[in-house]
Amino acid sequence: MAPILQVAKLAKRFGGNQALAQVSFSAEKSEITAIIGPNGSGKSTLFNLLASTLVKDSGTILIDAKTVTDKSDHILAKEMLSRTFQDTRIFTYLTIRQHMELALSTKDQSLIKSFFARQENNDDAINNALNWVGLEHDLNEMGANLSYGQTKLLTLAMAIAKNHKILLLDEPVAGVNPKLRKKIAKILQKLRSAGETILLIEHDMDFVLSLADKIIVLDLGKVIMEGTPKQILASKNVLKAYLGR
Amino acid sequence: MYYVLSLLTQIGIYAVIALSFNLALGFTGIINLSHISFLALGAYTTAILYTQFGMSFGVVMVLSGLLSGCVALFLIYACRKLRGDYLALGTLSFHFVIYSFIRNLETITGGTRGLIVDRPAFINDGINFFIMVVGLAVVFTFILARIVRSPFGTLLGAVRDDEKLARALGKDSQLLKVKAIVISAFITGVMGGVLAFFLRYVHPDFFFLYELVTILTIVIIGGLASLRGTLIATFIVLLIPEILRFVALPSSIIGPSRQILYSIILLLILLIHSRGILGKVDLH
Numbered sequence: 244m245a246p247i248l249q250v251a252k253l254a255k256r257f258g259g260n261q262a263l264a265q266v267s268f269s270a271e272k273s274e275i276t277a278i279i280g281p282n283g284s285g286k287s288t289l290f291n292l293l294a295s296t297l298v299k300d301s302g303t304i305l306i307d308a309k310t311v312t313d314k315s316d317h318i319l320a321k322e323m324l325s326r327t328f329q330d331t332r333i334f335t336y337l338t339i340r341q342h343m344e345l346a347l348s349t350k351d352q353s354l355i356k357s358f359f360a361r362q363e364n365n366d367d368a369i370n371n372a373l374n375w376v377g378l379e380h381d382l383n384e385m386g387a388n389l390s391y392g393q394t395k396l397l398t399l400a401m402a403i404a405k406n407h408k409i410l411l412l413d414e415p416v417a418g419v420n421p422k423l424r425k426k427i428a429k430i431l432q433k434l435r436s437a438g439e440t441i442l443l444i445e446h447d448m449d450f451v452l453s454l455a456d457k458i459i460v461l462d463l464g465k466v467i468m469e470g471t472p473k474q475i476l477a478s479k480n481v482l483k484a485y486l487g488r
Numbered sequence: 489m490y491y492v493l494s495l496l497t498q499i500g501i502y503a504v505i506a507l508s509f510n511l512a513l514g515f516t517g518i519i520n521l522s523h524i525s526f527l528a529l530g531a532y533t534t535a536i537l538y539t540q541f542g543m544s545f546g547v548v549m550v551l552s553g554l555l556s557g558c559v560a561l562f563l564i565y566a567c568r569k570l571r572g573d574y575l576a577l578g579t580l581s582f583h584f585v586i587y588s589f590i591r592n593l594e595t596i597t598g599g600t601r602g603l604i605v606d607r608p609a610f611i612n613d614g615i616n617f618f619i620m621v622v623g624l625a626v627v628f629t630f631i632l633a634r635i636v637r638s639p640f641g642t643l644l645g646a647v648r649d650d651e652k653l654a655r656a657l658g659k660d661s662q663l664l665k666v667k668a669i670v671i672s673a674f675i676t677g678v679m680g681g682v683l684a685f686f687l688r689y690v691h692p693d694f695f696f697l698y699e700l701v702t703i704l705t706i707v708i709i710g711g712l713a714s715l716r717g718t719l720i721a722t723f724i725v726l727l728i729p730e731i732l733r734f735v736a737l738p739s740s741i742i743g744p745s746r747q748i749l750y751s752i753i754l755l756l757i758l759l760i761h762s763r764g765i766l767g768k769v770d771l772h
């Protein structure tokens with residue numbers, strides 16, 4: 244079976260800064276593919292190109308062997324990609340329930356339909372999605388009142404709940420305490436067992452080594468290595484990229 | 489009696505204008521400083537179509553709303569790349585464009601001479617007019633309340649709080665903003681028509697930037713994203729200047745006193761309690 248995601252010769256330049264150059268790799272269905280690399284190596288830019296939030300300079304992106312780069316970001320998000328952001332994003336004045344409703348609603352919410360629709364109770368679906376990440380909290384709590392860890396979990400729950408083929412997670416454990424880190428690692432393993440395809444950005448090597456099926460190492464916008472955690476561990480190039488600066 | 493009735497009618501009209509402004513600013517996060525120009529477009533459409541072309545009242549009202557809505561559509565398209573302060577500047581300059589058009593397009597708008605507006609017979613009487621305004625205010629308030637509490641309203645809140653995240657959830661934030669601003673402008677356009685009938689006269693100076701200060705004061709005092717707050721604040725803001733009538737002030741101060749007062753109140757609220765009376769959202 245062809246990989247679910249195939250990226251070929253992807254490039255992006257910001258002014259004089261070549262953020263990504265000729266990046267090619269693939270990711271298999273129901274696996275965790277980790278993208279690691281030092282700060283500024285182009286990991287988040289790669290996600291932004293995959294999600295069509297940024298426009299690529301050149302290259303191709305295939306999902307399920309179909310090219311997706313002509314779709315705009317929200318359509319791509321609606322049809323196949325769920326993502327979390329490195330700078331954890333949250334709706335400040337919406338409740339947890341509203342966050343989850345936004346993630347779960349598949350209907351295009353037209354004004355007229357919404358105007359005449361009866362209030363639905365989808366607490367079951369919401370609690371089910373929140374159970375995935377073990378976020379137990381009053382559903383009426385506003386985004387602004389959540390702790391950093393809780394926002395990390397909520398955004399993860401939203402990404403999981405939303406219709407998708409691939410999960411793009413940008414540094415889901417950055418800045419969280421060791422306990423929550425373990426918890427999130429478990430969540431990711433559970434998701435993989437359930438058949439989820441995950442692309443995971445992380446710059447902590449240890450976290451990734453224990454989790455990923457495949458690791459792609461970026462440095463200065465280029466893929467310097469691609470392989471299993473074992474192969475990566477054995478490679479001098481990678482260690483140099485990490486420790487050499 | 490006439491004075492009280494006229495004041496209450498004015499409060500009804502302003503309440504709806506402020507509610508629709510809050511739909512854009514408080515509920516959707518769109519800083520639309522050309523709100524008053526939508527009011528002006530509605531007022532002039534009504535003045536021209538009703539008095540000069542003799543079209544029927546209902547048709548004129550709907551067309552006033554539609555014209556404002558269409559112009560808003562154009563505005564939001566023209567400003568689609570702008571956010572925050574830049575959007576504020578873009579919409580502010582649009583306000584002046586409309587204002588200059590009205591002021592200078594003498595053959596159509598009467599320029600600085602203004603236009604006389606006839607009232608339909610059934611609202612010629614102050615009481616009847618008041619009843620119509622209350623009716624419209626109830627209907628529009630109900631519609632807006634329904635919108636902001638529906639899933640569509642949640643979508644608007646998402647766009648306001650974090651547009652990027654909303655898009656990552658598959659929501660077409662641009663389309664949502666278009667819908668919000670068009671609804672806001674439509675309602676404001678209709679109220680512009682009502683205002684024209686109320687004043688029996690339209691003049692460019694009724695639609696100068698001052699009026700925006702009044703609306704902004706109402707919405708900020710009442711609180712962003714609170715319809716109830718806006719309703720309460722309309723009473724407060726429009727009643728305060730009436731108190732000044734009973735205070736002996738030199739005539740040079742009486743003139744601009746309303747705007748001075750509003751500006752002071754606005755500043756005080758922003759400094760002391762930036763969420764206003766019932767605000768759910770902070771300015772940011």
Ligand SMILES: Nc1ncnc2c1ncn2[C@@H]1O[C@H](COP(=O)(O)OP(=O)(O)O)[C@@H](O)[C@H]1O
Nearest residue numbers: 257260262280281282283284285286287288289
């Ligand atoms: N929107 C942008 N505009 C300009 N430069 C950017 C933008 N996004 C990222 N960059 C630059 O591209 C490079 C890669 O950034 P990024 O993808 O965020 O790296 P990483 O996520 O690996 O830390 C950096 O040099 C960064 O400054």
Ligand SMILES: [Mg+2]
Nearest residue numbers: 286287288329
């Ligand atoms: Mg990054």
